[in-house]
Amino acid sequence: MKQPTGSPVERLAVLGAAAGEAVERLRQSPVPVIEVGCATCGRAAGALETIAGFEEALAANGVEAEIRRVGCLGHCYAEPLVTIRYPGFPPLLYQKIGPGEAGILVRSFLKDGSDPCYEYLIGALEPDENFPTLMDYPRYLFEKRVVMEQCGLIDPEDIDHYLAAGGYRALAEGLEKGGEWVLEEVKAANLRGRGGAGFPAGRKWEIARSVDKTRVIICNGDEGDPGAYMDRTLLESNPHQVLEGLILAALAIGAGRALFYIRAEYPLAVEIMEKAIAAARERNLLGEDILGSGFTLEVGVFKGSGAFVCGEETALISSLSGHRGMPRPRPPYPAVAGLDGLPTIINNVKTLSTVPAIIRNGHQWFHEIGTENSPGTAIFSVVGEVEYPGLVEVPMGVTLAHLVNDICGGVKDGKALKAVQIGGPSGGCLPVSLLDTEIDFDSLKKVGAMMGSGGLVIMNEDTCMVEVARYFTDFTQGESCGKCTFCRIGTHHLREILKSITIGEGRIEELEDLEEISTSVIKGSLCSLGKTAPNPVLTTLRFFRDEYLAHIEEKRCPARMCRNLTAFYIDLEACARGCDACVACCPTEAIFTTSNRKKAIDQEKCVKCGECVYACPPEYDAVRRVSPPELIPDQGVQPLDSGAGSEKEQ
Amino acid sequence: MSEKIVTITVDGKKITAPEGAWLLPVCLEHDIYIPSLCWLKEMDDPPASCRLCLVEIEGLPEPVASCRCPVREGMVVRTNSDEILKLRQVAFRLLVSTNDGHCNTCIANRSCELQQIAKFLHQPLRTKRLRHIDRDYPEIIDDHPVLMYEPKKCVLCGRCVYVCSQNERGYKLDFAKRGMDTIISFYGSDIDPAAKECADCLACTEICPVGALSSKEKWRRFIAEVRLKQEQKKQKPS
Structure with a gap:
């Protein structure tokens, strides 16, 4: 390639002008351009199948269009994302486009430009009179994109x-x-x-x-x-x-x-x-x-x-x-x-x-942008029980509540928010009462969490905080390099104590051990992995101590999540005669038919996987979850075989 | 290291030392004992991994490992503050919670550094407070040609890895696996482990603080003695 001459700025101007022309040619092309988000996340959601769907439909309908692979916009809930640039229309962004939807888009829109398929449309990338634009959505409006400005809009390989x-x-x-x-x-x-x-x-x-x-x-x-x-x-x-x-x-x-x-x-x-x-x-x-x-x-x-x-x-x-x-x-x-x-x-x-x-x-x-001591933006990957998960770039200093409720649409399925875990496995779990905390390096540290690299897990009311602490401690213990005593053995003890609490074998004095080991691991560890590993334990102990106590003293998991401390039963009032949905889904054949042809669960066989909860049709919604297991009411259940009239006993 | 001599205060006692020397050996020379497992005096770059030698230094927010804390003029050190004693105790308790505590049948009995430290810290060798961790390893790994390795005794101080790395014939010992499963393995981090053989120097067995590594020959002799004693004990009552 022939290199331009002159100062760096002059040389770059030449490169930039050539690139600008190339991109402009593409923009002005009379052929529609289909841009498919093909980062790893898009591929996992089926972007490559979408491309194949487009190719097939274009060929079948004799439509000419160019397919380009772009990166990720960060809107995971809407993947696979497709942008269509059709002459005469603003660039339009579509969500959840599988091969089937791709075929529909080709037949109704790309073929002759007649119907831009509003049903799949999120909005136009540019302001337009006829289409809603992305800025009409809080997710786009409240974000401040500095680092991610071009993500998903440009071809990363060009x-x-x-x-x-x-x-x-x-x-x-x-x-x-x-x-x-x-x-x-x-x-x-x-x-x-x-x-x-x-x-x-x-x-x-x-x-x-x-x-x-x-x-x-x-x-x-x-x-x-x-x-x-x-x-x-x-x-x-x-x-x-x-x-x-x-x-x-x-x-x-x-x-x-x-x-x-x-x-x-x-x-x-x-x-x-x-x-x-x-x-x-x-x-x-x-x-x-x-x-x-x-x-x-x-x-x-x-x-x-x-x-x-x-x-x-x-x-x-x-x-x-x-x-x-x-x-x-x-x-x-x-x-x-x-x-x-x-x-x-x-x-x-x-x-x-x-x-x-x-x-x-x-x-x-x-x-x-941002706050005085933490200027700029922060990028979070918001995951968990949230309506619009994905990557969000916000100015530093916005509150957690704003991020979770306004930008990401709040908790999924209308459930209540319980906690947010911020800062990855070594961050902290913050309760709803601290949602007013501003997101910046110093404010988060003050409440026992940390900015971390930007993981944000939203947890709803069905999440057991002891189990969450166990999960993250299990992760850091498994990833500890084993070099220093505190991190290698300390986090192991933390994990074992947490594990015993979640299975109902915790002892009250072990809460002290948790605190003592945690503070020692923080003070004594060699590197920051160990120095931050106990954060989930300490923050859950601080903000959700009642849950620890419920596990230990009452053998009860308030979120009804820990398997050893919960049980499932079927409410005979709600259960419908003749419906077999739960029977079919049970992996251990624990569900049997009762003498009045409803269903019940054999507690001996039940592994508490919770499949029946999802299998039970919503109009009946008969499967109940209780903790501690002793709370299962005596409904006088009799299996069908040994019911009235039958003298046979097993 | 400069030849400048500086004065520091350790637990209220004024001592002199060459500037930049590591604090731990300086204290040991002046009869101030600080426990440690991973440190060896010939190390230029101590790993600071056992965390037993933590001390408090005035002006620093956190305890530091004295084995790699350079001595500076006017430094005020405390090796016995409540916080340090507490940290040491917890670290020691953590260490012994993985230990099987069968001192009587251990090759390092009475020369074991863990025993010495237990005495110094007034801590039992079997912790009651914490659950005993039975690491998922066999009692003995004997697949090395000359070494016996007892992973359940190993405190993973890394001294053996260090002395092995000093061997000019290239080193074989290194850490393997992660978290609680971390173990000493015999294959080192050389590109072609098969090309290098154990130098048979047994340096690692000499510096092991707890007798987790020993030469096969010595180990067999020791076990024979133990068995003999056990036999004699059994026979006595009858």
Whole structure:
């Protein structure tokens, strides 16, 4: 490829103009364009089948259209998402488009533009007189998209899309003004690390810059929190933004080596990032003498083999060096002596993704978003019992209540909210009374939770908080590297005590043990995995102590979730004669017909899976759940065989 | 390390030491005992993993591991505050909760560092407060050509991994698995484990604080003695 000449900004202008033309040609194309969200989440929801459905329907109907694969918009509840750009219409976004719906869209809309299929439509991406726009929905209106602005709208595998949207402009400006300037901008913006701890990125960079050795910059894409996928989405949906941020960071610290550490469980992210690096090299945005500035940088991709602890900086470095991923004590901090003893900066995907926007718009602009001490936006993957799960980007400082109720539509199925778990497995469970807490690094820490990398689990009234604590402790124990005593053995004891409580064998004095071990693990552990692992235990003990007591003293699970402490029975008043729905679904044949031809559950055989609750037709809704199990009323149930008239006894 | 000598205060006692030396050995030299399991004096980069040597340093918000805390002029250290004693006790209780406590038939009996630390901390070797953890491993793993490994005794201090890594013929011992299942394995992290053989130096058996690693030969002799004694005991009453 022929490279332009001149200063970095001039060279980029040439690249940007060419990209702009290419994208504009696509926009003006007389052929409709179908964009299908094909990030990992979209694929899991069936996006590839949707594409096949479109291809088949287009061929069958003799319609010409171009299918493009884009990234993820973050609206998981609506996957697979499809955007159709049909000449004469604004770009229209459709939800839950499977192969069948794809066929309908082709026949009714793409064929002749007659019916834009309102039944599948979310809205128009641009303001329009005839269509509702996305901004009419609270989910879009209240979000503030800085990092995710382009996600799901551009083709992540085509660098032109990113360039046309103003991509790499920040890099060109940074190259022209120099690394020192980039560092000062990021420092002035007070960009705090989005990986969890919230350490100011600029200060970290400054430390590395002051060490006179080859410096290394690593992008930490080892996202491992259960239910969190912000980093994956950014890597898959807008890889060039992360890459631009990484190059800018490299420039700011004067790095000679740059690496992506992406977990091997994210094969698509690895593939897309490798393509992005190749495309950037081709345009001299990477490699030798970037845009004629004299700055040289090569970027590699390293696949981490899936240990949660490798998200911890020192463990990540150990894993990169070919060793077992085990954290090491600090100091020395990686910023001073990290990979191969060289000053090493490790930044989260989200942190680096924010950098280009700061450089493009200036630090004053960044301070206008968010709070004074936590400027900018936060990205959460909102999961659990919520109406609209998915990725949400909000300005720092909004309250949890606003995020859960207004933006994400509140709790599913009209149930009551019980708690939100924020900050991943080492975050805290906050009760409804703390929903007014503002989302920023400091406020969350104050109430015993943490920002973490951005996992947010919504729990409804049917969630047992002891079980939640057990689940997360089980996760951290299983992922503990086993190096230090507190984390390896302490979290094991926590898990065992919690387990015994959930099966009704807990002892009241063990609550003290839980507290003592938890505080000791926090104080004594070597790395932040251990130092935060007891957070779910401590916060549930603090805010939901009554549930612990109910389990221990009354052998009762208030949420009726713990199997050993609950039982199912069928309310004979509600049960319908002749209906066999529950019988068919029971995996252990525990349900039998009673003498008056209704159904009952043999408690001996029941494994409390709860299938019958779902199988029972809603008009009867006869299956009841009680805790403790002794609460099952005596309904005088007789099996059909041994009923009246039969003398046979077993 | 600079040759500058600094003065620090440990538990109210003023002591002098070269600046930058690790605090733990400095204290030990001045007869201030701080328990530890993972530390060896020849280590340049102590792993700080057993967490028994935590101390309080004035001005620092959290306890620090003294084995890798460099000595600085005017440092005020407390090794016996209530908080430190508590943390040590909990750490020790956690350690012994995984231990089978069969001291009488253990090759390290009376030379075991866990026993020494128990004495120092006035803690029993079998904890009553916490449930005993029976790790899901056999009593003995004997698939190594010269070593016997008793995983249920192992406190995972990592000393063996360290001394093995110092062997010029390349190292074989390393940690394996995660969480409570963490164990010492004989295959190291070299790319081709088969290419490197155990140097047979038995350095790991010498530094094991609890006798979880021993040479097969010595172990067999010890077990023969134990059996003999048990036989004699049985015969006495009759």
